[in-house]
Amino acid sequence: MAPEQSRRPRPRAAADRPTIHDVxxxxxxxxxxxxxxxxxxxxxxxxxxxxxxxxxxxxxYVPNPAARSLKTRRAGSVAFLLTEPQERLFExxxxxxxxxxxxxxxxxHDLPLTLLTAGTPEERARARRYVEAGHADxxxxxxxxxxxxxxxAFHRSGTPLVLCGRPIGQASxxxxxxxxxxxxxxxxxxxxxxxxxxxxxTITGPLDTPGGVDRLxxxxxxxxxxxxxxxxxxxxxxxxxxxxxxxxxxRSAPDLDAVFVASDLMAAGAIGAxxxxxxxxxxxxxxxxxxxxxxxAGTSPPLTTVRQPLxxxxxxxxxxxxxxIDGSPGAAVILPTTLVRRGSA
Amino acid sequence: MAPEQSRRPRPRAAADRPTIHDVxxxxxxxxxxxxxxxxxxxxxxxxxxxxxxxxxxxxxYVPNPAARSLKTRRAGSVAFLLTEPQERLFExxxxxxxxxxxxxxxxxHDLPLTLLTAGTPEERARARRYVEAGHADxxxxxxxxxxxxxxxAFHRSGTPLVLCGRPIGQASxxxxxxxxxxxxxxxxxxxxxxxxxxxxxTITGPLDTPGGVDRLxxxxxxxxxxxxxxxxxxxxxxxxxxxxxxxxxxRSAPDLDAVFVASDLMAAGAIGAxxxxxxxxxxxxxxxxxxxxxxxAGTSPPLTTVRQPLxxxxxxxxxxxxxxIDGSPGAAVILPTTLVRRGSA
DNA sequence: CTGAAAGCGCTTACAG
DNA sequence: CTGAAAGCGCTTACAG
Numbered sequence: 001m002a003p004e005q006s007r008r009p010r011p012r013a014a015a016d017r018p019t020i021h022d023v024x025x026x027x028x029x030x031x032x033x034x035x036x037x038x039x040x041x042x043x044x045x046x047x048x049x050x051x052x053x054x055x056x057x058x059x060x061y062v063p064n065p066a067a068r069s070l071k072t073r074r075a076g077s078v079a080f081l082l083t084e085p086q087e088r089l090f091e092x093x094x095x096x097x098x099x100x101x102x103x104x105x106x107x108x109h110d111l112p113l114t115l116l117t118a119g120t121p122e123e124r125a126r127a128r129r130y131v132e133a134g135h136a137d138x139x140x141x142x143x144x145x146x147x148x149x150x151x152x153a154f155h156r157s158g159t160p161l162v163l164c165g166r167p168i169g170q171a172s173x174x175x176x177x178x179x180x181x182x183x184x185x186x187x188x189x190x191x192x193x194x195x196x197x198x199x200x201x202t203i204t205g206p207l208d209t210p211g212g213v214d215r216l217x218x219x220x221x222x223x224x225x226x227x228x229x230x231x232x233x234x235x236x237x238x239x240x241x242x243x244x245x246x247x248x249x250x251r252s253a254p255d256l257d258a259v260f261v262a263s264d265l266m267a268a269g270a271i272g273a274x275x276x277x278x279x280x281x282x283x284x285x286x287x288x289x290x291x292x293x294x295x296x297a298g299t300s301p302p303l304t305t306v307r308q309p310l311x312x313x314x315x316x317x318x319x320x321x322x323x324x325i326d327g328s329p330g331a332a333v334i335l336p337t338t339l340v341r342r343g344s345a
Numbered sequence: 346m347a348p349e350q351s352r353r354p355r356p357r358a359a360a361d362r363p364t365i366h367d368v369x370x371x372x373x374x375x376x377x378x379x380x381x382x383x384x385x386x387x388x389x390x391x392x393x394x395x396x397x398x399x400x401x402x403x404x405x406y407v408p409n410p411a412a413r414s415l416k417t418r419r420a421g422s423v424a425f426l427l428t429e430p431q432e433r434l435f436e437x438x439x440x441x442x443x444x445x446x447x448x449x450x451x452x453x454h455d456l457p458l459t460l461l462t463a464g465t466p467e468e469r470a471r472a473r474r475y476v477e478a479g480h481a482d483x484x485x486x487x488x489x490x491x492x493x494x495x496x497x498a499f500h501r502s503g504t505p506l507v508l509c510g511r512p513i514g515q516a517s518x519x520x521x522x523x524x525x526x527x528x529x530x531x532x533x534x535x536x537x538x539x540x541x542x543x544x545x546x547t548i549t550g551p552l553d554t555p556g557g558v559d560r561l562x563x564x565x566x567x568x569x570x571x572x573x574x575x576x577x578x579x580x581x582x583x584x585x586x587x588x589x590x591x592x593x594x595x596r597s598a599p600d601l602d603a604v605f606v607a608s609d610l611m612a613a614g615a616i617g618a619x620x621x622x623x624x625x626x627x628x629x630x631x632x633x634x635x636x637x638x639x640x641x642a643g644t645s646p647p648l649t650t651v652r653q654p655l656x657x658x659x660x661x662x663x664x665x666x667x668x669x670i671d672g673s674p675g676a677a678v679i680l681p682t683t684l685v686r687r688g689s690a
Numbered sequence: 691c692t693g694a695a696a697g698c699g700c701t702t703a704c705a706g
Numbered sequence: 707c708t709g710a711a712a713g714c715g716c717t718t719a720c721a722g
Contacts, residue, residue, distance in 0.1 A: 017479070019715055030693045035717055043691055062478040066414035067715035070698045075411070077459065091639040096441055103462055112475060114422065114459045117448050130457060133407040134362075239643045268643055275645045294436040298584045298613055300620045300645075364699055375709045380701055388707055412699035415714045 018059040027055035038063060078106055078321065079136035081116045081127055083150060084143050091238060092265045093293040094310065095142065098164060101314025102140055109322065111137075124150055131159055138321045140164070146208035160324040162317045166210040166332075175330030177316045179308040181211055184337030185218025188260050188288040188306050191339055193222065197258035197286055201231040203245040203270060205262040209237075215262045215290060231256065235266045242266025246273035258286040258345065264295040264305055271299050271344065286345035301343030309335050363404040372400035383408060423451055423666065424481035426461045426472055428495060429488050436583060437610045438638040439655065440487065443509060446659025447485055454667065456482075469495055476504055483666045485509070491553040505669040507662045511555040511677075520675030522661045524653040526556055529682030530563025533605050533633040533651050536684055538567065542603035542631055546576040548590040548615060550607040554582075560607045560635060576601065580611045587611025591618035603631040603690065609640040609650055616644050616689065631690035646688030654680050 024031045037052040103113050118127040138160030146169035154161045163176035192200050202219045205212030220227045230252040233245035261267035267289035289305035296303040316333050324330050369376045382397040448458050463472040483505030489496050491514035499506045508521035547564045550557030565572045575597040578590035606612035612634035634650035641648040661678050669675050
């Protein structure tokens, strides 16, 4: 343990902040009545309500969340948990958009979002301790790999949990929200075929992720027997990994005329590799991506890609989590993708 | 108010979790002794300590954070506040890296990070309410524009606060951590000059941000009288904005032979614009960026840029905030940048 | 509709 | 070194 581990913040300033007692005194009512006004105002006379509201204003009262939490047994916040080893998370705009969308959706319920990252066993233990201490009312879990231990742990402990992406290698009954990865991949590969391409390669995501598995499956659905092994390279969702996979495909299948890449970030890497090899996009090789993040508009040529409705995914994740926290059994929500045509294919 | 605003989570499962009382009973000591063991263990006999530790293990006890918080008047968490209007935040990897770095550094103090975004007045009010309710022990504030109202508000209320980037248009005495933007810009422009470029343009950040102002100042330091007005275009830190600014420069100064762009994301946009104009990078026009995020390695050609030590900035922000929470007066920390040479200049 | 009272689960002087 | 007790600031049956 590093010495800093024991450093904890000191109390804030003075305890001169007004409490519910001060408000009650100012309004000339009991603390119970103040509390009732603050919590929906059932069974409160208009006169009492007005007096309390006025007193809240004049005293500048803000309820103490810890006290409220202690009594209600609700944390009043939700954890957003990223389970990935690398910094890769922040290389790919996908996560940021999701994070932002969840933050916004939660804000409408006045719930803040606590960010937890858990790439190492130590971080996993910390995240679990945090949630199971009751610090969060529920967990939004992003990027779980096959058999992610925290998914199982939270599922078993009854922690309200919603995943982003179809769970792989987990017990059934886990709530999740995902784009229709498989159909999205089909849309892209069909598009490439309609444009006359036949030797269509693919760069997949990691095969222990739903985006890796399902987008490859969609590719195979459309390609059928044309999906030769030398046309498939496994990527890792990074830009550098996309470039490396492209170079490998160029060696294994030099006659390829198109490539479907399972993420925009990898597609940007692949386009770079094609440029360096002196291959023109889309004239020599067409490139299709997946995600439609800001990366897509920025490549040269701009990337034809499959749009995941990320803001909607985030909103649905929050909606589902709220329902589960309220006692619903959860669900799987699959959202449609759309093909976005730009210059690369 | 939307109806969902009133929806709040219900209590978690049963209150069957062990409390400090159960641990005390199991260990055969008082609750006070359990608490002392849990909080550093001063003045506790070895025997009592062992008994308590064993009891904690057998009962599976985890302290209730709300109860602890109520008593100690510490929130036990820190807010990471992003004050920007757009989704732009998540377009630029800079923020993600910072966020990740702060999360990791805080984790070493066992403090979770709560993400707050405040681009609109409504969000600002919410963020302020949140922090001033005592939900956070301090605030890490990123991307404050000149005169950002929340900076002033937190500073005045005595909330422990550390900014990322030099504050502009604020009272003095606000703690911050920043890269040496001005010197970093000088490094890049000097490099371009050493490579023989003379008509060096620049695309700045917004001029109400420190990165906008200070990197432009560094450019002017080196360029001197060669910094003609037609060589300066103001960008907005977005990829599209970088492209637009580049196109504008190409019109105002068609003879430019290099451009220093104040962020990698804008530089990527600028390179795209140059490609579309049929201008070769770096042969016709050299391009230098700023940040050294993952974007830099992904452009074609790879971007020569100025590295901001983002992980270190994050670590220093957390270190400073901890000190301020502990009662220190704060400080300004300026970290050196380094030139990273790749293919674009 | 409202007040008085109990209690959520901790921490921390205060005695001893 | 340790226990008994007070109290942090709320909410919520319970009476009335």
